[in-house]
Amino acid sequence: MATSGPLASASVTDALLALVDAPAAKKPQGYNDLLNQIMASSTPDTLTTNLIAYVESILGDSVGIIASRPLLAHFVDQLRQVNDTDTRIDVGNRAVDILQPKVVSYEEQDTQVKLMLADSYEQNEDFTSSAKVLQAITLDSSQRAVSEDDKAKIWIRITRCYLEEDDHTNALTYLNRVKNVIYAVTDQTTRLQFQLSQARISDSQRNFLDASTSYLNISTETVVDEEERLQALSAAIICAVLAPAGPKRARQLARLYKDDRAIQVEEHSILENIFLDRLLKPAEIQAFEGKLAPHQKAVTSDGSTVLEKAVLEHNLLAASRLYSNISTQGLGVLLGVNAEKAEGYAAQMIEQGRLVGYIDQIDGLIFFEGESSRESHLEGQAKQAGVAAVGAKELRMWDANVQGLAEEVERVTTMIQTEHPDFYAANMVH
Structure with a gap:
């Protein structure tokens, strides 16, 4: 009988040889008794072997499949009790290797060995190895029904x-598999873990609005521990702050700000300032940055971090509430960037429909629209419709001013004719 690595202790080897030749009826009890002896008397140096x-x-030829299945199931239960994770991993991997060519006959037991192995790898924080072991579990089988x-x-x-x-690429691959069956999943824990994984992947891919929505949904699940619900709410606020400024983000911020629990989390202050369109201060931004995960500090294509870009866009929106128009130079000073960058951000946000206004590049001015125009835009007007509304408003204002001036000139002319008819006759009549 071959073994891998150091040889087993002599007493165990002798006992196993005796069991090979024992009558079939006595083998199950004999093996179970020997396993109990191994677990009780083996030293740390000999337990693995x-x-x-x-x-x-x-799993050898001397023990039939019918007898070996319950023996292997009992063995896995005992192996789970071993405290040393390295022992569980070494023994579990050897069992998987032996089972591989005949896994069809031992699918249930093979699955239990692999689940035990995955647990052991995760205890050692070797999550990649755990994932690979789990991937090897047979889920589409004609031998057993897998729900x-x-x-x-x-x-x-x-x-x-x-x-x-x-490893978000592989994570997304398996999340998509869950997505295909989630409608049929009844286990509440699995459904919550699915939502959490969705949130984490959206977060890692910088789809911050989607991540914020998923985190917020998790925070409202009553089956989740209260502390974890607040952590999810905190994550939802962080993602909402990092999301691109615009109507969708504004609606998400409103949902979060109106949540009665928001005041309990540290991020409430910045949430309130953003929701109320207040300009964010450098000290507040720096404190918030310290709470971000590494991927949330990523540098974007224009050289700024995700947070810097989000704050700049927010402050630009806040400025649009404070000013009806502002010079690009003045906006740059307000945002802490140069005039060219300020104009570029404003142009991009106007083009994307996240800011209502227009830019006069000749005079170097940016004009912001009032609340009525902004609200209509937030309801889904296309950019061209927004621009048309801006032009129509400006034209109406111009017409009203011209009409008012004409009426004032006519009134003054009438007064001159009444009070000084000779002067009027000599200078005004042609």
């Missing part, structure tokens, strides 16, 4: 393992 020798024996709940549990666990390693 003794257990490997044992599993090789029960959508069970499939989703495995896939969501793989997703979470990859997220722990910041």
Whole structure:
């Protein structure tokens, strides 16, 4: 009988050899008794080799499939009780290797070995290895029925393992598998983990509005611990702050600000200032930046960080509430950037429909629209419609001013004719 690595202790080897030749009826009890002896009397140095020798024996040719299945199931239960994770990993991997060519006959037991292995890897914080072991579990089988709940549990666990390693590509692959069956999943924990994984992936991909929505939904789940719900709410606020300024973000900020629990989290102050369109101060921004994850500090294409860009866009919107128009130079000073960059951000936000106004590049001025125009735009007007509204308003104002001036000139002329008819006749009549 072959073993891997150091040899098992002599007493175990002798006992296994005796069991090979024992009558079939006595083998199950004999193997169970020997396993109990191995667990009780093996030293740390011999436990791994003794257990490997044992599993090789029960999966050998001398023990039939019918007898070895319950023996292997009991073995896995005992192996889970071993405190040393390295021992569990070494023995578990050897069991998987032995089972690989005949896994069809041991699918349930093979699954339990791999789940135990995954637990052990995760205890060692080796999440990639855990994910790979879980990936090897047979989920589409003609030998046993695997429910959508069970499939989703495995896939969501793989997703979470990859997220722990910041491998968002593989995480998204398995999250999409869960997405295909989530409608049939009844387990509440799995559904919550799915929502959380969605939020984390959206967050990592800088889809901050989607992430904020997912985090907020999790924070309202009553089955979640209160502390964890507040953590989810905090994450929702952070993502909303980092999201691009505009109508969608404004609506999300409103939902968060109106949440009665928002005042309990540290991010309430910056949430309030953003919601109320107050200009953000450098000290407040610096304090908030210290709470961000590494991916949330990523540098964007224009050389600014995600937070810097979000703050600049917010302050630009705040400025649009304070001013009806402002020079690009003045806006740059207000935002802490040069005039060219300030104008570029304003132009981009106007083009994307996130800011209502127009730019006079000749005079170097940016004109912001009032609340009525902004509200109509937030309801979904296209950019061209917004521009048309701006032009129509300006034209109406011009017409009114011209009409008022003409009426004033006519009134003065009438007064001159009445009070000084000779002067009027000599100078005004042609």
